[in-house]
Each structure stands twice: as C-alpha cells, then as structure tokens.
Amino acid sequence: MAHEGITSIQNPQIKRLHQLLDRKGREAQGRFLVEGAHLVEEALKSAEVLTILYDNERDMDAACRRALENHPQGVQVIAASSAVLAKLSETKSPQGIVAEVKKSQADWSEWMKEKTAAQKDMLLLLLDEIQDPGNLGTILRTAEAAGVDGVVLGKGSVDLYNGKVMRSTMGSLFRLPVFTRSLSEVADEWKALGGHLLVSTLHEKSVSYDQVGYEQKTAIVIGNEGRGVSATMIERADHLVHIPIYGQAESLNAAVAAGVFVYEAQRKRKDRLS
Missing domain, CATH: 3.40.1280.10 (SPOUT methyltransferase, trefoil knot domain)
Incomplete structure (x- = not known):
C-alpha cells in the first residue's frame, strides 16, 4: 500500500506537527505526539490516532502495522525522511516512527x-x-x-x-x-x-x-x-x-x-x- 511521502522539514504539515512539541501548541490544537513503536502501537489500540509518520528508509514496525489495520478511524500515514522525524523528535536518537494523537475528551x-x-x-x-x-x-x-x-x-x-x-x-x-x-x-x-x-x-x-x-x-x-x-x-x-x-x-x-x-x-x- 502506497503512503504519502514528505521529505522536507519546511512542509506546512510538519511545521504544524512540530508545534505539538510545545505545551502551547498541544493546548491550541488539542493534540499531542508520541514517539517509538511501543507507544504508537498502544495509541492505535486505545486512542484516536490522526497521523503516523515512519522513516521511509525502514519498513513500519510490524506490530504498529497490525494495530493500524485494526484501528477504527482513518489514519493518515506518511513515509517521511529521517530529517523530518528528527524535527518531530525530543530524543537524541529518533526512533523512526511518530504518531499524532487526539487528546482524550473524557468528562x-x-x-x-x-x-x-x-x-x-x-x-x-x-x-x-x-x-x-x-x-x-x-x-x-x-x-x-x-x-x-x-x-x-x-x-x-x-x-x-x-x-x-x-x-x-x-x-x-x-x-x-x-x-x-x-x-x-x-x-x-x-x-x-x-x-x-x-x-x-x-x-x-x-x-x-x-x-x-x-x-x-x-x-x-x-x-x-x-x-x-x-x-x-x-x-x-x-x-x-x-x-x-x-x-x-x-x-x-x-x-x-x-x-x-x-x-x-x-x-x-x-x-x-x-
């Protein structure tokens, strides 16, 4: 299955997602980022995931791929460059996969x-x-x-x-x-x-x-x-x-x-x- 590709950190969507690394950005958009295969898999199982970006030089983690297939909502999947993933990472060694998740609306x-x-x-x-x-x-x-x-x-x-x-x-x-x-x-x-x-x-x-x-x-x-x-x-x-x-x-x-x-x-x- 072909996924959209983004390689530039100047891409408008990447600039928007980068704002989610800051508390003000998360509060303004009502969304947040999670990084790493385990957290992305858990998010797919129990939360509303809006976007997944994975390293276009690696295949998506198998467990994440299975969880994605069972996720009830449509998720935008992007094959991104390592530079893009580094832009969206807070860790010294980016883990190759990031997800944009909607905040819980529990009352x-x-x-x-x-x-x-x-x-x-x-x-x-x-x-x-x-x-x-x-x-x-x-x-x-x-x-x-x-x-x-x-x-x-x-x-x-x-x-x-x-x-x-x-x-x-x-x-x-x-x-x-x-x-x-x-x-x-x-x-x-x-x-x-x-x-x-x-x-x-x-x-x-x-x-x-x-x-x-x-x-x-x-x-x-x-x-x-x-x-x-x-x-x-x-x-x-x-x-x-x-x-x-x-x-x-x-x-x-x-x-x-x-x-x-x-x-x-x-x-x-x-x-x-x-």
Missing part, C-alpha cells in the same frame, strides 16, 4: 457519575502540583498496574502530554482515566459522596500509612516534590499519613511514595475481602 462529571453508580469501592490518586515529568509518567504507570480507578492531576502540574511523561507511562495514559482539575473542588465533591481523603505529609499529626484503612471510596493525595501537599488539601484531609523513613534520607521520591500507598491500599482491600 470528569460523567465519569464520576457512572463510576459511583457502578461500584461502592473506589481508589483515586490526586496529584498536587507534580512537576517532574518522569515522576508523573511513573506514577501513572504504577497507578494502572495497581488497579487505581482514576487519577486527578492538580492545576499547576507538569503537562500531562509532555513527551517525557508519555515515554515514562509506557502507554498507561491511553488506558487509565486521568483528569486535570482543581484538587480542592475534587476533594469537596469526593467528600460529599462519602469518600475519604488520605493526604501524604510529614506533618507532626500524620500517622504511618499502614495504620489507616483504605476501604470503600478512598482518595490518596501526593504532593509536590519540593513543597509537599498544599495547605488547602491538608485542611480537607480525613487522615494525614506518611511513609516512615528508616535511613538518612529526608523523604521518598513522589513516584515511589505513590507506589507504596496504592499497593498498600490494594493489599488492605484484598485482606478485607479474604
């Missing part, structure tokens, strides 16, 4: 309504101004692995569609419900639904993470890497919790802490049901 209110009607137990992760893209991507990947129902990214956090975030998720973003919202509003809504709010903090009144329950509707709040959780979230907490430090380090990495909390939550839930 928070509708999702919450359907989720709370369908199940009594829920586990959410609320992220309070997470700044490091690698941390955010790792948290999302861990949250999916641990069976977290959804993640809320507080305003002021790193862009969800940042390239490094995308690479760190290893495709989890395409399957895990993630919303960007005001955390204080989400917390108030959550508590009005009977949910509990556990806030991770080294506050003097906090207790060890394994001394609280995680039953029914529980939301765990993870704070900014430097400042921790905001005062407004601490004020709304049902429990202040921390992970004990036994060595000389002052604190744990945010992604590691999130992993400890969500797996403890699932352990407690399994123990309660057994």
